[in-house]
Amino acid sequence: MKKPQDKTARMTKALREGGVRVTRQREALLKVLTEAADHPDAAELHRRAQVLDDTVSLATVYRTLTVLEREGVVHRHSFESGGARFEVADPVHHDHIVDIDTGHIIEFRNDKIEELQRLIAAEMGYEIVHHRLELYCRKLA
Template structure:
């Protein structure tokens, strides 16, 4: 039985092939880093982590690979305020983010109350939500 990480790696590898990109040793290192990361690293951090696996991984390879994986829908790019783009594996279901302004931590959360309120507001105005993103920039009280 495959683990979640193995399934995500297989999905990313197939996405690279579908995107017309060769699956090289360097790209395999990046896929490993992406599937094992529990945070939201930026491209420079992904590069650093991938180089720990394979010293030949270039930053250009990281950017090209991220572009293909994003286009194929297996990773998501987040452009949080005043920060470089961050990346995470695209998973089914929706979640939002809290950004801790003091520590820099990015915390995922889901609130059905918030989701329902957003649906109600949109409906009252004659709309149906197609896509949305909620980012809360916070400091501990």
């Protein structure tokens, strides 16, 4: 896993390449993104960034997320449980389990699933370029 400062540097570079100034407000948002252990929505990112800098606007959050997503350093997820959620792009592929009762999102990686998906695609004459697996689950009693 990348260090927070590496992720921040990657996002800062992406903003500059996207033609966006890296302001104090955006730096606060980048810090929140790199420290997030969950998959917050824009409103939650805004709330957390305002703790660091009370001048961060929701519009700045949305504009910054749009650029970061376009540059490929942030992933937007539209889980069935609600609106868009965000995470810093990790070079190591992972999938998600969404707890339908709590909304909690768990990241996981399983080599057997990855291999099976590759085999299925190959049997049908395809090579996987990108995929996303989301499992919607309920905790066993």
